[in-house]
Amino acid sequence: MPIVFRKNIAEGTELSIWRIAESADQLYSKLQLDERERAVFDSFKNQHKRSLHWLGSRVLLRTLLNTDKYINLKIDEYRKPYLANLPHQVSISHSHDFAAVMVSLNGPVGVDIEEISPKIEKVAFRFLLPEELSFIAEKTACAGIADGEARLHHLYACWSVKEAIYKWYGKGGLAFQGGIILQPFPLEKEGCVRAKVLLDGQWREMNACYREFEGYMLAWCY
Template sequence: MQLYFMGIAYRKKVDDDTELALWKIEENAEELYQQLQLDEEEQSYLQKLSNSKRYLHWLGTRVLLRKMLNTEEYIDCRADEHGKPYLTSIPYHISFSHSFDYAAVMISKNKPVGIDIERVDQKVERIVKKFLRPDELAFIQPKHRIMQLYICWCAKEAIYKCYGRKEVSFLNHIYLDAFDYHKAGVFHATIKNEMVNLNFEVAYFQFNEYMIGYAKEA
């Protein structure tokens, strides 16, 4: 099911406890800032980002989170030692992403989630061997190579965020099952290293010139 609200470019209910949304950042920083309640630590952090794209992205994800949770109360959103965001007093798992003019947020009541949004560009070819192994490159279809590479990148990024630990290599620890290219789809993946062996369900879809991937433990 896809839902649309003022200010939200796209909203999807993944299941009864999980949803994601995209916010197209058309406001200036002051307009976004006025929609938030921030404590001193957050305000201090924002001063370091002032006048940068990261500043708008940070504000955009927090505004979108507030809309999705449908609250006017202060939201205490922190990051753990691995940089994974979490809410201190609201029982939701969360994940943030952003790319150019869009912010993306995913929330779930029952399990960790991860989301990634990327604007599709030929530049992905430069880093292919840094995140895909030969067995994964083998299932990339030449006709849809760039789009499928972005699906793989978004999938690994979403899995990385879902797992939430820094000691994971895209190339060496995240394994994608083979899949054929479609404009939207679902496939499975695994994190394997000396510490963990976890299975994930990954879904993806195209939105205009962007690719979105999201993941949760299977």
């Protein structure tokens, strides 16, 4: 199984990326699925990419947990994954040829991976405040890439960080624009961002981190 990135975030907290290369049959053979899970898989097994994402993220989860036992992965009412028979918190993301999984024994986690594409320019105003767009315009310097590309990568760093925070929270109803406010940060290949997050009517400050990886943007928080 081609794990291409693995990071120990903290004691009991780990993140990994896997490049999806196996066939659906190869992935399926590595899993223990109950009747409910087989029914879920059968409902979209004719959707090739979705099948690979679903299977691949579960095989990666099994690898991170390092267990041969049955893993009872379920989805709650807010579409947040959880492990019904294990103490770990889990977050899952996938984009095109990659799957990302983050697990922790210490509390909630959030992970996001996105393929970097110019299409984000059309929707940036929907998830970023004017002041966030302004600091991106002011901080386009990034070693080794042109300003236009730097802006694109900066937008994706912001998007993925907000997505990771949203998944960390896991209860829905958290607005990307206005509910998660990012402090200005310089774009680097890997870095961390300070954010203010509106949780249950109270503002909370927290950190989230990002990393550019082979034309994708990865972000995580815990």
